[in-house]
Amino acid sequence: MKIAILGGGHGCYAAAADLSEAGHEVRLWRRDAEALRPVIETGSIVLKDADGPRAVKIARATADIGAALDGAQLVVIPSPAIAQEDIARAMAPHLQDGQVVFLPPGTFGSFVMSRIVRRAGNQADVAWAETGTLPYLARKHGEREVNVTIRAVRLPTGVYPARRTEHALKVIREAYPSAHACGDALSGALMNAGPIIHPPLIVMNAAPLQHFERWDIHNEGTQPAVRAVTDRLDLERIAVREALGYGAPHYPLADHYNNDQWMYGDAHKKLVKSGDWREHIELQTHRYVTEDTELGLAFLASVARWVGADAPIAHGLLAIAGGWQGRDLRQGPRTLEGLGLDQLSKEAMQQLLHEGE
Numbered sequence: 001m002k003i004a005i006l007g008g009g010h011g012c013y014a015a016a017a018d019l020s021e022a023g024h025e026v027r028l029w030r031r032d033a034e035a036l037r038p039v040i041e042t043g044s045i046v047l048k049d050a051d052g053p054r055a056v057k058i059a060r061a062t063a064d065i066g067a068a069l070d071g072a073q074l075v076v077i078p079s080p081a082i083a084q085e086d087i088a089r090a091m092a093p094h095l096q097d098g099q100v101v102f103l104p105p106g107t108f109g110s111f112v113m114s115r116i117v118r119r120a121g122n123q124a125d126v127a128w129a130e131t132g133t134l135p136y137l138a139r140k141h142g143e144r145e146v147n148v149t150i151r152a153v154r155l156p157t158g159v160y161p162a163r164r165t166e167h168a169l170k171v172i173r174e175a176y177p178s179a180h181a182c183g184d185a186l187s188g189a190l191m192n193a194g195p196i197i198h199p200p201l202i203v204m205n206a207a208p209l210q211h212f213e214r215w216d217i218h219n220e221g222t223q224p225a226v227r228a229v230t231d232r233l234d235l236e237r238i239a240v241r242e243a244l245g246y247g248a249p250h251y252p253l254a255d256h257y258n259n260d261q262w263m264y265g266d267a268h269k270k271l272v273k274s275g276d277w278r279e280h281i282e283l284q285t286h287r288y289v290t291e292d293t294e295l296g297l298a299f300l301a302s303v304a305r306w307v308g309a310d311a312p313i314a315h316g317l318l319a320i321a322g323g324w325q326g327r328d329l330r331q332g333p334r335t336l337e338g339l340g341l342d343q344l345s346k347e348a349m350q351q352l353l354h355e356g357e
Helices: 010-021 033-042 065-069 082-093 108-120 162-175 184-188 195-204 206-211 224-243 254-258 268-274 292-307 312-326 346-355
Strands: 002-006 025-031 045-047 054-057 059-064 074-076 101-102 129-132 137-142 143-151 157-161 179-184
Touching: 002 010, 002 143, 010 025, 010 045, 010 054, 010 137, 010 143, 025 065, 033 045, 033 059, 033 224, 059 065, 065 108, 065 143, 065 346, 082 108, 082 254, 082 292, 101 108, 101 268, 108 157, 108 184, 129 162, 157 162, 157 184, 157 312, 162 179, 162 346, 179 346, 184 346, 195 206, 195 224, 195 292, 224 292, 224 312, 292 312
Parallel strands: 002 025, 002 074, 025 059, 045 143, 074 101, 101 129, 157 179
Antiparallel strands: 045 054, 129 157, 137 143
């Protein structure tokens, strides 16, 4: 299958190498041509995992997004949600009927990006999908080297518009057999694990993050008090899903820590053992703040307000993080209010999610 990977981060390089090794024709697009040069010149990415390092040939690495998208059946965008609007504007002239765009994860980006593309004048019949996490726990170790600690074994996926679910899942499963339908795009967005895992870790580790050059929030930063807050926040997410009528499995985050039933299976110990997450986290600009708190958690809190579900942990974490960011994070571009969707009834929302704008 012809696949376009858009972006230059950890997940993008992991996807490009992994899907190429699986036999797909992969085009890797990155806006920064100079940063992409090592991959262009060698034609490969060094993939490291439990089987050891090896160079994996990539069909094409390019800074030309039109060339990457041309003829691609699947477009995978494992980039942070903060990049989605710019990428949507760049890809808008090039999308074609029948293509499937997969956001792992999405933060309701399936709706946001589709709206941008359509308002740019492209009316192609494209299916947009998003899931609950990256397909990989991965970190880049060099200009063209990526280390994959673990691969996802379950990828609950919502599709926008939902009427395109059968087609979208058929295409996505050719690349990621672990993908399975979980309903519409709102359901997919409410599977996103980042806004549940990372805001409590950031807020409750803020002092050591500023004090130490490197700090592993998934190891010494994950103490019983932090876990308790995370579990309560996840219960708020599940309550929102249930209030909207979405059924199980909800992939409770407790499974990530306690057993092998979560999206990555039994992953937490491997994540800590890898050492790749002992890192410097800058509290203003790190994606755990800009993506998972300012966008993802704000989105969750706004859906809770809209559906009338109590979410004190979500709103409290936003208030505290907003204290050091200097603004009210309970409002923002990825909230239902910011998207102009907060006045919709449940029935109107369901119609929108099924048929599209």
